[in-house]
Amino acid sequence: xxxxxxxxxxxxxxxxxxxxxxxxxxxxxxxxxxxxxxxxxxxxxxxxxxxxxxxxxxxxxxxxxxxxxxxxxxxxxxxxxxxxxxxxxxxxxxxxxxxxxxxxxxxxxxxxxxxxxxxxxxxxxxxxxxxxxxxxxxxxxxxxxxxxxxxxxxxxxxxxxxxxxxxxxxxxxxxxxxxxxxxxxxx
Numbered sequence: 001x002x003x004x005x006x007x008x009x010x011x012x013x014x015x016x017x018x019x020x021x022x023x024x025x026x027x028x029x030x031x032x033x034x035x036x037x038x039x040x041x042x043x044x045x046x047x048x049x050x051x052x053x054x055x056x057x058x059x060x061x062x063x064x065x066x067x068x069x070x071x072x073x074x075x076x077x078x079x080x081x082x083x084x085x086x087x088x089x090x091x092x093x094x095x096x097x098x099x100x101x102x103x104x105x106x107x108x109x110x111x112x113x114x115x116x117x118x119x120x121x122x123x124x125x126x127x128x129x130x131x132x133x134x135x136x137x138x139x140x141x142x143x144x145x146x147x148x149x150x151x152x153x154x155x156x157x158x159x160x161x162x163x164x165x166x167x168x169x170x171x172x173x174x175x176x177x178x179x180x181x182x183x184x185x186x187x
Contacts, residue, residue: 044120044121044122044123045120045121045122046121046122047121047122047142047146048146048149048150049142049145049146049149050142051131051135051138051139051142052138053142053145054138054141056145057141057144057145057148060141060144060145061141064137064140064141064144065137067094068093068097068104068136068137068140069090069091069093069094069097069104070086070090071140071141071143071144072089072090072093072104072107072108072111072140073085073086073087073088073089073090073091073093074086074090074144074154074155074157075111075115075140075143075144075147075154076089076111077089077157077158078147078152078154078157078158078161079111079114079115079118080158081158082157082158082159082162085157086157092107093107093108104136105132105133105136108132108136108139108140109128109129109132109133111143112128112131112132112139112143113125113128115143115146116128119146119150121146
């Protein structure tokens, strides 16, 4: 009875990337179904960075102290998903701050409410108003750090973050084709 050498595995097959929805960023720690409409409950999650944790990002803290309109613009570009560039938002914020005697806290407050709603963070209307009125620069820094914790590189802007996510998702989401079964021995 002749013995045949064992057959090796078939050659590997090519990998096919799985398409990734580019219209929306996915972050694994954010719950997908936040609102429970059946019983009217809305679940909020806590901020991942504190209001007074400014020194966690010294560069942003310094920029926000000197020129808060830059931080406002960078965060607004991500928040508006690229509908407004950072410099347009920064210019608008700066003009309101110069012309309306520091009334830019209204923009920062509205921005904070939108931010909280979009990322489902804890807080309420009046506490946000008081915090923004008293500590506007701290609020801007916290928004910036929160976006960083959610996986955005805020300094890059919306389009660059989208490209970065597209590149990473196409590399990470690889569909493996299972190897073909051995067809058996041939004579």
